[in-house]
Amino acid sequence: MAIELPDDLIALETRAWAEIQAGQLTVDTAAAVHEAVTALAGETGLSRYDVEMELKRAVRHAEG
Template sequence: MSDIDFPAELVELERSAWEAAQRGELTADLAAKVQARITAFAEASGLDRYTAEMALKKLVRHPEPDA
């Protein structure tokens, strides 16, 4: 799992956007909402937005199997 402690609501928001994208139903509004939340989280955490976004996408799209 990621070394970054993402809030559950941000993980769920990214997951819903990823699932919508997989169905071909991702809207610009949802994508913008995800980007805004990632940016706010990164700024509040002192992280680079790109680093936070890539870690979140990896967490959602490629979860590690349970040990």
């Protein structure tokens, strides 16, 4: 399933992923991603889980 992800959400997840890899994920960053994913799910009628999995796939596995 392809979900159209807004650029600002991709940027947030990219920041969160960089923080995770550095061992420095902040509560603020994690909360911002969660809130944005939840908002997009509500706007599109998709499940939050599906939106989050598509986002992680797009950011964390972009090369593969």
